[in-house]
Amino acid sequence: NLVPMADILKDAYTNGYGVGGFNINNMEFLQGIIWAAEEENSPLILQASEGAIKYIGMDYVIAMVDAATKNTHIPVALHLDHGSSFEVAMDCIRKGFSSVMIDGSHHPFEENIAIVKEVVRAAHSVGVTVEAELGKLGGTEDDITVEEKDAAMTDPAEAAEFVERTGVDCLAVSVGTAHGVYKGDPEIDYERLEKINNQVDIPLVLHGASGVPDEDVAKAITFGVSKVNVNTDFQQAFTGRVKEVFAEKPELFDPRKYCGPGREAITAKVKEKIAMLGSAGQA
Ligand code: G3H
Ligand code: 13P
Ligand code: ZN
Ligand code: NA
Numbered sequence: 415n416l417v418p419m420a421d422i423l424k425d426a427y428t429n430g431y432g433v434g435g436f437n438i439n440n441m442e443f444l445q446g447i448i449w450a451a452e453e454e455n456s457p458l459i460l461q462a463s464e465g466a467i468k469y470i471g472m473d474y475v476i477a478m479v480d481a482a483t484k485n486t487h488i489p490v491a492l493h494l495d496h497g498s499s500f501e502v503a504m505d506c507i508r509k510g511f512s513s514v515m516i517d518g519s520h521h522p523f524e525e526n527i528a529i530v531k532e533v534v535r536a537a538h539s540v541g542v543t544v545e546a547e548l549g550k551l552g553g554t555e556d557d558i559t560v561e562e563k564d565a566a567m568t569d570p571a572e573a574a575e576f577v578e579r580t581g582v583d584c585l586a587v588s589v590g591t592a593h594g595v596y597k598g599d600p601e602i603d604y605e606r607l608e609k610i611n612n613q614v615d616i617p618l619v620l621h622g623a624s625g626v627p628d629e630d631v632a633k634a635i636t637f638g639v640s641k642v643n644v645n646t647d648f649q650q651a652f653t654g655r656v657k658e659v660f661a662e663k664p665e666l667f668d669p670r671k672y673c674g675p676g677r678e679a680i681t682a683k684v685k686e687k688i689a690m691l692g693s694a695g696q697a
Contacts, residue, residue: 425457426640432642442673492510518530549589584619620639620641
């Protein structure tokens with residue numbers, strides 16, 4: 415039983431809290447995440463990347479999320495993370511996703527607008543939410559100059575035009591975060607984020623939030639960020655716990671005996687993120 419992501423974000427945006435866009439990698443991630451959100455009474459955005467859908471299988475994604483949300487009391491959206499084409503977005507919508515991201519950020523401005531408009535038209539006709547991205551997120555391994563970094567960040571005036579012309583529901587922005595593990599501490603350009611927020615009247619999305627200090631995320635939320643994406647921190651929580659289990663008992667072979675603790679570690683980490691976002695009790 416899924417709700418459109420726009421409904422979840424509208425409440426968050428109006429009331430000044432953030433909602434996690436939490437990536438599922440397998441069944442343990444899905445369970446670890448939704449159990450934490452239920453215990454904290456938090457709305458939840460479950461998201462699957464194209465890579466995760468390929469790994470799990472589309473039918474399994476749908477069936478597992480269906481099972482996970484059957485008797486839930488919290489609002490849950492199922493969202494495609496970083497959709498790369500109109501076709502992929504449509505496939506997810508047909509299968510039952512309640513939200514899709516169409517990531518045209520690597521295309522030139524006009525092409526990005528064109529592809530997002532097309533997805534928005536189709537998605538909105540069936541009540542599905544759309545996220546788009548403007549500006550390029552840094553890769554943490556990229557060795558780029560300060561000027562290149564600045565050029566890749568979201569331009570506030572362009573963001574206003576982009577939102578106006580596409581009719582998109584929420585916008586992922588590049589303001590200093592990067593996917594994956596940071597080398598140093600990330601530096602969020604709050605001045606830029608504030609300008610974007612002043613020019614754009616829809617919820618903003620912060621990608622690459624793993625490794626970003628809690629107080630930085632909290633500050634970003636005061637500038638219109640309503641969706642905060644986390645994947646790497648949960649991968650590290652899960653795998654770190656599994657490694658601990660094996661360090662203690664190298665003779666183990668029953669996957670339930672190490673995936674179970676890994677799943678518990680995800681639940682604990684999700685609860686930390688929900689506290690950071692202020693979404694506890696908002697379901
Ligand atoms: O933003 C990307 C997400 O972390 C998904 O990563 O493509 O490795 O599943 P993935
Ligand atoms: P991290 O893996 O850095 O948390 O990024 C997640 C993300 O942005 C998913 O879209
Ligand atoms: Zn992302
Ligand atoms: Na990150």
